[in-house]
Amino acid sequence: MKITKLEKGISLKRPLEGGNEEQIKVVRQVLSDVKVQGDAALRTYTEMWDGYVPKSLRVSEEEIQEAVSELDPQLYKDLAEAAENIRFYHEQQIRSGYRLELGEGSWLGQRVTALDAVGLYVPGGTAAYPSSVLMNVIPAQVAGVKRIVITSPAGQKGKLPAGVLVAAHLLGIDEIYKVGGAQAIAALAYGTETISPVDKITGPGNIYVALAKREVFGEVAIDMIAGPSEIAVLADDTAYPDEIAADLLSQAEHDPLACAILVTTSEQLAKKVAEEVEKQLLNLPRQEVARASIEKFGVIYVAETLADAVEAINSLAPEHLEIVTENAEALAEQIRHAGGIFIGRYSSEPVGDYFAGTNHVLPTNSTARFASGLNVDDFVKKSSIVYYSKKTWSDNASKIARLARMEGLEGHARAVESRGWEKE
Amino acid sequence: MKITKLEKGISLKRPLEGGNEEQIKVVRQVLSDVKVQGDAALRTYTEMWDGYVPKSLRVSEEEIQEAVSELDPQLYKDLAEAAENIRFYHEQQIRSGYRLELGEGSWLGQRVTALDAVGLYVPGGTAAYPSSVLMNVIPAQVAGVKRIVITSPAGQKGKLPAGVLVAAHLLGIDEIYKVGGAQAIAALAYGTETISPVDKITGPGNIYVALAKREVFGEVAIDMIAGPSEIAVLADDTAYPDEIAADLLSQAEHDPLACAILVTTSEQLAKKVAEEVEKQLLNLPRQEVARASIEKFGVIYVAETLADAVEAINSLAPEHLEIVTENAEALAEQIRHAGGIFIGRYSSEPVGDYFAGTNHVLPTNSTARFASGLNVDDFVKKSSIVYYSKKTWSDNASKIARLARMEGLEGHARAVESRGWEKE
Structure with missing residues (x-):
């Protein structure tokens, strides 16, 4: 050394892999095919790239039970204890909103609510780690996300690694699909007949997965590209x-x-x-x-x-x-x-x-300057609330109208001024 | 209606403008030119697209003072009161980390720290709103960001709108550049001789700005594409x-x-x-x-x-x-x-x-399903902390080593096992 x-x-800091034009073209084609053709495109691409034709896209209860029965019980216990520690650490991150009284009966607020549905992409091969399932799923569960989906390429044999299935089972996750690559990201973003769309996609993958996540960013939320x-x-x-x-x-x-x-x-x-x-x-x-x-x-x-x-x-x-x-x-x-x-x-x-108990999904490549490890905040969103009373409105309407007119937005000014005493 | x-x-929900291949090519060229040539590229593109040759890329103190003296004092007062309300609402979002005692002298923690530097892109023309300056800058200030930069295309006359300069002045921001488009995003992401790079870029813009933000995402943080x-x-x-x-x-x-x-x-x-x-x-x-x-x-x-x-x-x-x-x-x-x-x-x-006082930068296009309005959390990041005592280590080392070996990562297992009593 x-x-x-x-x-x-x-x-x-190392250069980010941004993908070349050919790769971007392929990914855009896959995204568009899945959007239009749904499951049929998932099957086509799974056969083309993973080398097998899935009977069912979804992992069956039997496959999960088989994986659980295969695993050394001591390891199951270790995984369960790790899960408990991770849950304990992340539970401290739960937040409530706030309510600010402004006087005169008016108030402002912030409300924190969980995402409805989240998808975790688990890469294929040796990088399919049970610990990653814990680290991605538990913060979402702690946040209160009701639907959590896992998707992963099953390879030529059409099987997902037992460790991944066991970790999912341990956390009560049973919606698991044998789909990988850009087509999996497309399915999570747009939905197909079998896979309902999610609101956020987390988890690492190869260059096609990364490019696909970049493309659907905005349509759904994504985590950092690791x-x-x-x-x-x-x-x-x-x-x-x-x-x-x-x-x-x-x-x-x-x-x-x-x-x-x-x-x-x-x-x-x-x-x-x-x-x-x-x-x-x-x-x-x-x-x-x-x-x-x-x-x-x-x-x-x-x-x-x-x-x-x-x-x-x-x-x-x-x-x-x-x-x-x-x-x-x-x-x-x-x-x-x-x-x-x-x-x-x-x-x-x-x-x-x-x-x-801390999360192992952490910001790489000097992005710790602005990014955080995966945490409960990643699975909630915040709404702001305004409640203005008649008094607060009448005290401030002229100021608000002036500011709107300064920006040339007469319709904004008139909206605020449209409220009137005389109508009551 | x-x-x-x-x-x-x-x-x-409406389709996102993803840009065509030609636009992506242009943006990548601009990004690469600014990365390599710095200020020279900023000047070239400013002349090409805004139609004027900037003497100085940075707005002078005189230009700011001139804008302030031009503005109706009542409007200045209204803006100041709005700023105060916005600050009050956002101050409730300040968070501290936490420390979790595990017993045996061990603890876990989360530390919350502000980003070092943030850049706000203000689009040109009629969309250059003073209120947007307040809404983007104040949450960053409340978070504790020390360096806040504004950049905006100055148009053919080489002048930024007075309202934008006044709003910046009101907040104590004086690092303002007359640069727009993808070249502004490149400057904020990579830095040039004149403009030091930032850690996060916020603010809306045209398709070239949006594509440029998408390209530098990962290199720096960006806000949602509105x-x-x-x-x-x-x-x-x-x-x-x-x-x-x-x-x-x-x-x-x-x-x-x-x-x-x-x-x-x-x-x-x-x-x-x-x-x-x-x-x-x-x-x-x-x-x-x-x-x-x-x-x-x-x-x-x-x-x-x-x-x-x-x-x-x-x-x-x-x-x-x-x-x-x-x-x-x-x-x-x-x-x-x-x-x-x-x-x-x-x-x-x-x-x-x-x-x-609430923020007017809010998630559009149904992204409120997973995204939040701009807030203080957007300008901080969180680090996790682990402190294990010898006792906690010795109680758990074998479990950790088993989990690592399950994933085929022998080096991880050996690292944990390398700690030993006998060396002391």
Whole structure:
């Protein structure tokens, strides 16, 4: 792992995959076909791209029960405990609206209501993680969303991963479809004979899924378009090199494009971590993936002061940040931009991926500057309320009419002025 | 105005303008030019599309002072009072994070922090409203955003509307640029020599602006892509027809594509409102615009019951909803989807456009199903925090490691297991 002196303005930002014109064209065709032809288009594209003809687009109760019976009961218990922790953390995010009395009988309000229906896209292959089902579904449930749908490509065998079905079952979700790709996004956005449309689509996918989400954005809500995962570790000489190395590799094993960075004030730690990374790579099952990530994107920065290190972290705005230093908690107060912060030696980042209760869907690619991890707010919307009494109206009508006329909107002014005493 | 019987499944949803391939190509070229050439590209495109060569891209202090001195002092006072009301309403939306004690010294947290920098795009021409400056800037200020930038096309004369400059001045905003179109969005997203990049872009614009926002989405945050404005009025026979007609026209005068709908249980009211609309149209300054809107999109629905009417409103999910009925406040409780709700005779919708304090940037085109009006939450982001003590770690490490191995992520399991008693 490369060791280098910390300079100002380091960045882990990588270009977003925007898709080429051919890909956009394909996606627009799929969206339009599903919109017009419904289920028939879903079947056609599923056969074309997944290589099998679905008898039923929806996963049956038997398939779910089979998956549950296959799973080690201990794992089921672990998943259930994780779900409980996630629910507990997210329940603190429930909000009510407010009502502001203005006097004279008038008031303003804000009302918070849940979305009616949400769809979770689960990508195919090895990225179909049960933990992701928990992380996407639970905040929606806590928000009060009544209908939650999962859709995922079933591959050539026409089967979804057991872990995904079990996680869904554990949460009481049984509306699951074997549809993937842009066609799944189209079905969730527009609806088909079998799949009713939803109001919001969450979950990552390949470039076609990402482009499709971008296209339907506005028609329905979508979550952020996620990039490869990242970790930044901020450590001083109190940290154990083998632990830091293991945490860096836990990110690196996700994806050759994943990014693992250490920022440290200790030159000695830097060297030892670099050695440990090499050592641990040797017998890591996903060695090839992790090595590609570490070689291309892994860097150890040696900072002169902790203040410099903190500034560097804020300019990185990493998805995950571990702080393994003396007074780590105090140092965390200085972090302005990070998706998830893990404080102290025992808060290894995978603790949050699976179990602690915080959400593992976090903003990547420096978007922690403006975005948040998935949370209950993502599944509610707010309405404003105005109640003006006759007195408040008559006190303010002339001001409002003047402002409207200033903008050339005479009809607005007249609407406000149309209310009159004389009619009563 | 057309009167029709209410049937199930009415909709005011209109197709989103997605842009054609040529427009997307132009926008991508502009974005890439500004990214590479910076200010030079801004000057080139400003000359090409606005028809003038800017001496300085930034509005000078003198230009702002000139605008302020030109404005009627009474209007300045009205704007200031509106700003105060808007601030008061939005201050209720400020949130703090939370800290959850888990026992054994462990805790989880959520921290809420403001975005560093935000850019407001103000469209050119008649749509450059001072009230929009208040509505976009104040929530960002309340959230604690330190840097707020305004950018707007200055047209052939190279001048921004006085009202926009005054509204900005009133709020203490002096970083204002005379740049419009896709090039303005590019400058805000990527930065140039003169314009530092921001973290979020809000404000409406033409198709090129909308496409540019869509393209930079992910690189920076953007607000919703707004459609034409809408109002739905829910009224019974207690409503005054001239007032309802005036309110419908206040929406219709915005845009030939605007949509004004009345849903009523009173056939008599329906007829009288239709007559009043015709009558009031005759001497409305923006008669042409309003008439086009009313003819194309204006409908009066007569419902058999109030319950049917409420169901219709919920399926419309209108941007603005007025409820002018007996027990209007109780009826409002049954509304699940609406951007802004205006209750009772004296809460004419323009009250909220300018003055009451609620935000007038509201979700259009049925997106109130999943989206909210602009609010303080739009300008903050949340970080999650995990602090695990040694005891909590040792109690749970094996569970976390099992879950990681279930997903085939051995590196995650080893990271958690790497912490050990023996090293201390």
